[in-house]
Amino acid sequence: MSPADDPDLARALPVLAAVREAAPLVHCLTATVSMQLVADGLLAAGARPMMTETVVEAPVVTTVADALLINLGTLSTDAMDGIPATVAVAREQQRPWVLDPTAIGIAPVRTPLARRLIEQRPTAVRGNASEILALVGEAGGGRGADSTAAAESAAGAAAEVARLTGGAVAVSDAVDLVLDASREARLARGSALLPRVTGTGCLLGALTAACTAVWEDPFEAALAATTWMALAGERAASRATGPGSFRMHLLDALDEIGRRP
């Protein structure tokens, strides 16, 4: 569909165009398992990834990045050490940064770490309903990176997180929810194949960081990233014969959305 026929795309398009124009450098401390999809997805979207997580290098190299992504999935010892110092530098340098509290809940290090990071006022937070509920101390039935709770059940928790951070919060689900202190939007787009590929949620966190790098308003940036991923998922699903081919088409589609009908 062209923007004229798709109001969701029309709204997101200026942000997508700004990412493609600026090619922001996004420094990612992210889950090992999805590092490659995150990096390939950022490149497909027109942004540029950088991935270094040790405490001796990550804080230094983040000074040249345009945005920072902190994803807590498969949290290594290097990342545990590197994350707080790197966030501190991003804050000092007034870079936008995104928190993706992957798989928090019962995990004993990442869960309190995520709550402390909220105090560092991330520009945007992206997670599934279980993770957003766990951020404010509510149990949401999460096991691993999966969510057993619907986005709507985390609407109150998301609003509470937005109040604490002053930024945007995106809850990913069949109907995505994006909100900040004063606005909210719901998006019933995307594909059931998205959760059948490892790291699509992590990639959405990274795209959100890329959008915050080029767009002043965190709410519109987070909504544009969510829309970008959902529309790419729809296009990929129309071409895919299963989760393997969907993953490949998803990267092609991120490159195409808003540029080729």
Next chain:
Amino acid sequence: MSPADDPDLARALPVLAAVREAAPLVHCLTATVSMQLVADGLLAAGARPMMTETVVEAPVVTTVADALLINLGTLSTDAMDGIPATVAVAREQQRPWVLDPTAIGIAPVRTPLARRLIEQRPTAVRGNASEILALVGEAGGGRGADSTAAAESAAGAAAEVARLTGGAVAVSDAVDLVLDASREARLARGSALLPRVTGTGCLLGALTAACTAVWEDPFEAALAATTWMALAGERAASRATGPGSFRMHLLDALDEIGRRP
């Protein structure tokens, strides 16, 4: 082929259906290089991956998993520390667990570690001939993750491992060998492209863990996983033009086998 025409598929099918029904959560401490294929393959098969390897988190999160995979490939310092404690918790909680002794032989940490883990009685062990030979202290000419020995040459070693663990042992090769204390099966299926994609052996270990999570008998679970991978490999090979496209089709085929002819 439909199950009616394929006795190997017919035998495996109840196990595949049980995985798809239960969507078991499989906690994987696995090689960095193949983490993504392992996670995507579990998702394609209908299971759910979880990947955390630090000693401060892995033992805790494994309490909510339905099965555990320990793969020794690219063994990081985090994994060295995390593996023994995580296996201990899985044993305590009576969760099935699978050992994949990747690339043991001359490597000085993983080799004795694999032998100690055998004493923890894994539900199933999966490896190539060189690795199974090395488990019982015999040299098999392995270099890296490759095997220079045929499965049959490790039949005696595999039987010895099964005697020590009381579980199943699968030796992967052109003709796969699966056995336990009283039964054995050989499977001359699969594709020569399987060893030309990184991590297909690791993924087979993870599928074996998923099958042990839903099927009481480790021998039938290991045989079903081996069959699932072999038939997916055949189907992918019929569509592929090389190792890159084979990898993509393999994930689609894992999703299809036994559901779509």
Next chain:
Amino acid sequence: MSPADDPDLARALPVLAAVREAAPLVHCLTATVSMQLVADGLLAAGARPMMTETVVEAPVVTTVADALLINLGTLSTDAMDGIPATVAVAREQQRPWVLDPTAIGIAPVRTPLARRLIEQRPTAVRGNASEILALVGEAGGGRGADSTAAAESAAGAAAEVARLTGGAVAVSDAVDLVLDASREARLARGSALLPRVTGTGCLLGALTAACTAVWEDPFEAALAATTWMALAGERAASRATGPGSFRMHLLDALDEIGRRP
């Protein structure tokens, strides 16, 4: 194109054939984000990857490898510890080794490490212009793994590195530059999609290591690896609809170049 019609392919072909004949085992200490593409690419090319980076295992297992790749991207604590000891063993055993100084410049650990490694006389060095400039202490405007400098701007720095190491140096760009103390070649082949997939540069470093394992002359080995990747990129681009499908076709094409027109 057949070798008869493509002089670049004709020159590289004996080296490609030697890799396919010998199936060299390439031990890689490389960026986490591109590990899988590096391993899959080596397998597609007919070589065999091995990936272990801890100081307790990497130096031991490198004794059975035919060549070593050291890539400094996403340098983990394990890799920081493992690299110097592993290079020392490779040197002792007179194995060829390749240095890929990924993303050096402002990163405070990898930058001096890369300069110290130059003193260990790598058989070949592969990087982009910014990285080669940074190796000899010149600023080249690099941010992350990207280069903002053209290969030609690093011609002097590359010659200086070749003088220090006695080996070959390859600078990757739209026009690739390969040189040693007495020869140089330029290659205007490849595809604009290559830098849009994570790890294609890292994979070129690994292919260079595979070629040095089977070919005495480092200059011809490095030129052959650069040609192999560039021609595979051209073939993949002719089939791709975007960066996702390009990545898949690239692996198929590495397997095909010089074997199927």
